[in-house]
Amino acid sequence: MIMIEPFESYRYYQALKLHFESDSYDATKYNYKTSAKPQSFWKRKDKLFFTKVGRKFKKPIDLINFYVANFVNDVKWVGEMLEDDSYDKWQKKIQSISYMFEQDLYKLSEHVDTFDELFNIDVHPFVVTKFLEEEINLETVVIINKLTSFMNKADREISETIVWPDVSKKIRKYGPFINVDMAKMKKIVLKVFTS
Numbered sequence: 001m002i003m004i005e006p007f008e009s010y011r012y013y014q015a016l017k018l019h020f021e022s023d024s025y026d027a028t029k030y031n032y033k034t035s036a037k038p039q040s041f042w043k044r045k046d047k048l049f050f051t052k053v054g055r056k057f058k059k060p061i062d063l064i065n066f067y068v069a070n071f072v073n074d075v076k077w078v079g080e081m082l083e084d085d086s087y088d089k090w091q092k093k094i095q096s097i098s099y100m101f102e103q104d105l106y107k108l109s110e111h112v113d114t115f116d117e118l119f120n121i122d123v124h125p126f127v128v129t130k131f132l133e134e135e136i137n138l139e140t141v142v143i144i145n146k147l148t149s150f151m152n153k154a155d156r157e158i159s160e161t162i163v164w165p166d167v168s169k170k171i172r173k174y175g176p177f178i179n180v181d182m183a184k185m186k187k188i189v190l191k192v193f194t195s
Helices: 006-021 046-058 060-072 078-083 086-095 097-109 114-120 128-132 138-148 150-157 166-176 182-194
Strands: none
Touching: 006 060, 006 166, 046 060, 046 078, 060 086, 060 114, 060 166, 078 138, 086 097, 097 128, 097 138, 097 182, 114 128, 114 150, 128 138, 128 166, 138 150, 138 166, 138 182, 150 166
16 A cells, blocks of 8 residues: 655645744745755654554645644644544535535624625624634635635734734635635625625
């Protein structure tokens, strides 16, 4: 059986950890390259976990998705990732993302009269507040941002420094990994907010 080598597993982990934790590093832009070296990897006490993770996947994209699913769920240690069900839950969401997006929009539409009201800022944009209250999914916020770029305005206008910086970073950093048919998502928005 083909598996991903332990160092490769570690390299992707390092790239995605940097991606989600730093402001400047973009894993997709730099093609998951980091300064990680095999020599330092083999000295690590947790190298066995990366071997186990590598054995679970045949293709790099599946390994990337595994790490992304864990990082967006705030599971950051590789040993914990092996015991957590973040990846399974993430896969189910992604497989039904259009349906989930539509259901989240219907929930949001119960609170506002127009789509644009989702971006009204009290402390945070309304749509982000609903995510923080666990009424909608993070993926929905990311898709709405891909459609509207509402985060640009929010980042300029929000001065709150306790919750917003981390939430803003998570939404932005997760964006490249949510690959959906944007024309289809736009149709769903129009269906929900114009019917």
